[in-house]
Every structure is written in C-alpha cells, then in structure tokens.
Amino acid sequence: MSDTAKPAPLFDKLALIGIGLIGSSIALRARRDGLVRSVVAATRSQKTADTANRIGVVDHCGTDLAAAVKDADLVIICTPVGACGEAMKTIAPAMKPGAIVSEVGSVKQAVIRDMRPHVPAGVHFVPAHPIAGTEHSGPEAGFPTLFDGRWCILTPLEGTDQGAVDRLAAFWTACGSMVEFMAPDWHDMVLGIVSHLPHLIAYTIVGTADDMAGERRSEVIKFAAGGFRDFTRIAASDPTMWRDVFLNNREAVLEILGRFQEDLFSLQRAIRWGEGDKLFELFTRTRDIRRALIDMKQA
Ligand code: NAP
Numbered sequence: 001m002s003d004t005a006k007p008a009p010l011f012d013k014l015a016l017i018g019i020g021l022i023g024s025s026i027a028l029r030a031r032r033d034g035l036v037r038s039v040v041a042a043t044r045s046q047k048t049a050d051t052a053n054r055i056g057v058v059d060h061c062g063t064d065l066a067a068a069v070k071d072a073d074l075v076i077i078c079t080p081v082g083a084c085g086e087a088m089k090t091i092a093p094a095m096k097p098g099a100i101v102s103e104v105g106s107v108k109q110a111v112i113r114d115m116r117p118h119v120p121a122g123v124h125f126v127p128a129h130p131i132a133g134t135e136h137s138g139p140e141a142g143f144p145t146l147f148d149g150r151w152c153i154l155t156p157l158e159g160t161d162q163g164a165v166d167r168l169a170a171f172w173t174a175c176g177s178m179v180e181f182m183a184p185d186w187h188d189m190v191l192g193i194v195s196h197l198p199h200l201i202a203y204t205i206v207g208t209a210d211d212m213a214g215e216r217r218s219e220v221i222k223f224a225a226g227g228f229r230d231f232t233r234i235a236a237s238d239p240t241m242w243r244d245v246f247l248n249n250r251e252a253v254l255e256i257l258g259r260f261q262e263d264l265f266s267l268q269r270a271i272r273w274g275e276g277d278k279l280f281e282l283f284t285r286t287r288d289i290r291r292a293l294i295d296m297k298q299a
Pocket of ligand 1: 019049080081083130131136137138139238
C-alpha cells in the first residue's frame, strides 16, 4: 500500500504488553498499514526487549509495563493466559481514561475473571482471540500477514460501550481478520474442541512414541511420515502458553476429553471385533469435514 493510499490511523498510540509471536505480528501489521501512529511494547525480560528493539518491530520496547501504556488509546495484552490478570493490575493506574484494553488469550472466561477486577472505571475492556498462530514464539517469529483470512473472535461483556467494540473490531478487520462475536463460555467450549484437544492429543502421541522408542528413537524420527510428522509440529508449540491454556480452560477441556475417551473406546472395540463398516462410516464422515474446511478456505 502506498503512503497516499493509506487510510487515517485507527488509533494514535498502540501499546503491546508481551511481544512474542502474536504481539510482534500485530505490531508489524499495524505499522505496515499505518493502523496506528505509534506502537510501543513492554515485556518481562530485558533479553526479549533487546531483541524487539534490535529487529525494530516496535518504536520502543522496555520492561516497564505501566510506562508503556501511558497515553495509549489501545492496549493489547499479549502474554500467556496465566499472566494477563497480573499484567492488567500493573498497568491499571497508568491507563488513559477512555482507552480500550484488550488481550489475545486462547481462553476467555479465566482471562476475563482475572483481568476484569483491575480494569479502571472509564477504560473499555474488550476481550479478543485471533485464531491464528504457528508453533514458533518470541518477537522474531512474528509476520504481518499472520491474521490474513483468519477469524478473530471478540467476546465483549454485557454493558460494554458499543463504540469501543466497533473500534476494536475495525482494528482486527484492518489486520486482515474476519471478526466474529461469541459468549466467553461458548468460545472456551468451541476452542476446546478445535484447538485445545488436538494439541493435547499431539502432545500425548509424540510423548508416547518417544517413551516407546527408547534407544530406537532415531528410527522413529527417521521414518516419521505424514501423520506423526504433523503431530510433532503441533507438539512443538510453546510449553508455557499451552500449560496456561489447559490450566485455565480446565472445565471445558475435561468435558471434551470425557466425550473423546468414549469415542476412542468405541473405535478400540470396533477394531477388536473387526467392525470394518463402523470404521469406514466414521472415516467417510470425517473426510466431509475436511472438504467443508477447504470450501471455507480455512484449510
Ligand atoms: P510468546 O511468543 O511466547 O510471547 C509471550 C510474550 O509474553 C513474551 O514477550 C513474554 O516475555 C511475555 N510475557 C510472559 N510472561 C509475562 C509476564 N508475566 N509479564 C509480562 N510479559 C510476559 O507467546 P504468543 O504465542 O505470542 O502468545 C501470546 C498470547 O496469545 C497467549 O495468551 C496465547 O494464548 C495467545 N495466542 C497464541 C496463539 C499461538 O498460536 N501462538 C494464537 C492465538 C492466541 P519474555 O519473553 O520477556 O519473557
């Protein structure tokens, strides 16, 4: 996009708390398309701040969270889910009245529970979750097109200023996302099925293979074809982020795991008793889901 074609910025100052994959991807997109006039960040460690400054992903990155949000009209907390509440508490006294504070956590109910009590009066809290990511983390993992064509789910709370919700939705749309609205509990159930359970399965399968392989580990790696290889990619996802997801979406994940175990036992039984039709019927049904995803351009 040429400078003359750029629309007016949607926000003056964007502050990102946490500058890993998601934070840096937001920064890169916002700067590329002139969505904000300035973008600063604050992170926990000096090492990550140094990296962010060296690669120039933001105007400035420090380790003082409260200093970063001063005068910001949009603040997005991009830390692991378990750190959102504490981060909100730290920045609260420095937030500008009328500003929007959001976050990008993969779990909504627990993050809302932890952040909401610390949001100052006059600041608009609008939770969001961009359904986009990779197995890489840190500021060097970000890229400006991460959110292109991907959903971003907003879970606004009752009584939230509609203007603030609309402005955040416009920001995510400008980042390339398709915006959808959901209730926080429904978000956690849906994401439990489509994202959290698959990650848990991947961690399990790769762990089981590693345990079984023993000294023949190199052979498992050597012969890892399509299926297992795909699982290893998912199982390489950030341990801190995923530990926090499971601890903070416990109810939904346990509910879904219960159902999954029932279905798994049913398949185990079908294999034991040679019920080929049952297997064939399921594998045909699941293939249709893949085709539907391809049609929706989400494959
Ligand atoms: P990441 O690459 O690991 O980056 C996390 C950032 O948060 C780092 O800058 C880290 O700082 C900082 N941080 C960690 N603990 C902190 C604390 N206590 N106080 C302040 N900063 C802290 O993580 P990410 O992949 O960007 O994920 C961030 C959030 O996005 C998570 O809530 C995750 O659920 C959500 N999300 C992730 C994905 C995905 O696929 N990765 C997709 C959608 C949403 P230091 O490096 O300085 O320690």
